[in-house]
Amino acid sequence: MVQAHCSSEHAAAAPAGYKESHEERRMASVVAKKEEExxxxxxxxxLLKEKKRLTINNIARQWDLQHRVTNIAANQDRKNSDSPSLDPCQMDGSTTSAFPEETGSLDSVLTNALQALSVTDTHLVDVDGDTLSLYGSGALESLDRNWSIQTAGMVTTVSFTFIEFDEIVQVLPKxxxxxxxxxxLKFKETNLAMLQQFNALAQLHRVDQLTIDPQGNPVxxxxxxxxxxxxxxxxxxxxxxxxxxxxxxDMIMAERLFGILAHVASSELPHYRVISILGDARKKQFRYLQETKGKKHGIVNEENNDSKRFVGENTNRAMLNYTTRDFYNEKLEETKEKKKFCKIYIEDLVKEATEISMKKEALQKLWPQMFIELVRDAVLETRNKNSYMKLCLQQIADQK
Known part of the structure; x- marks a missing residue:
């Protein structure tokens, strides 16, 4: 009787233990799946971090190679302009490298390396929180994308790395x-080398912070x-x-150091150039003068003296602008074409004026004899009035 009772209890406990074991296995499976995920x-x-690191390293190497090629080309041009003699590395009509372990010129080696690098990723666009990081000049094309309103509104910091500043200037309006x-704004390895390059940032709406990394920015x-x-x-x-x-x-010191510079820049420009550069500022000044017209002179001076001074300072500062090298070269070529046209036009005018002067001098020499001959012919023709009249009538009849 007791043995039968124990067996029944064991049979009842078996399903409960099985259920607990199944639940444990299910929970273990869920935990394992989460850990696997x-x-x-x-x-x-x-993988993404490693790819990002490799891409940035590749962009950095490409940036370095580009500048080395540019420097070598500039040095070569300088050498050619200074001394047109043969390169000392050229012996017996054959070209050898200045480095014994390399064959061919260093310029060609760097160019080949640059072409090999260009096969991989050459730019990177990364959004991390409120920071937009752009690596390589190709990343500037991302500003043409249709960014979501949430992302565009969230970005408060923009970082430029391994991009020429002149290329950045062209996309500032975007x-x-x-x-x-x-x-x-952050700039690292952007070739910021001149103070006037900062003038280009004036076209932005607002800049609270500016970070210029010493690396790659000699300025x-x-x-x-x-x-x-x-x-x-x-x-x-x-x-x-x-x-x-x-x-x-700092603001007071900046005004003391460079205030005279803006004044000189604005005073040296012709009036039409000032108007062309300061269209909006001039319109504001004109509206200001229209609004204050009719007020008493003393009231205007007391109430709006600071406002006029502020507008004047903005006008002077706007004279300090920056022109990129590409735009400058384009304008330079345009100026050269205009000079060439003007030179040809002036040469043609001088040539024509010279010919007229020579003809005038020849006429002055021949005119006395020509005048005597004209008078003599006229006297001979009119000596006999009747025959002269008949001749004239005959000529009129022939013309009809």
């Missing part, structure tokens, strides 16, 4: 349209570059430059 996602992120909330070697930025871009009320807070003393 995490591993896959982690592996995917690792940047302020596509990403209106961008307040922080930071100038002691006063920060003060020039504060002066030229004073209408932005910039808060930080290279992570350092901008103080009121």
């Amino acid at each position: 995490k591993r896959r996602e982690s592996h995917k992120q690792s 940047l302020k349209m596509k990403f209106p909330n961008s307040l922080h 930071v070697n100038f002691t006063l570059w920060k003060y020039y930025v504060l002066f030229r871009l004073s209408h932005f009320n910039m808060q930080k430059i290279n992570g350092t807070e901008v103080t009121q003393n």
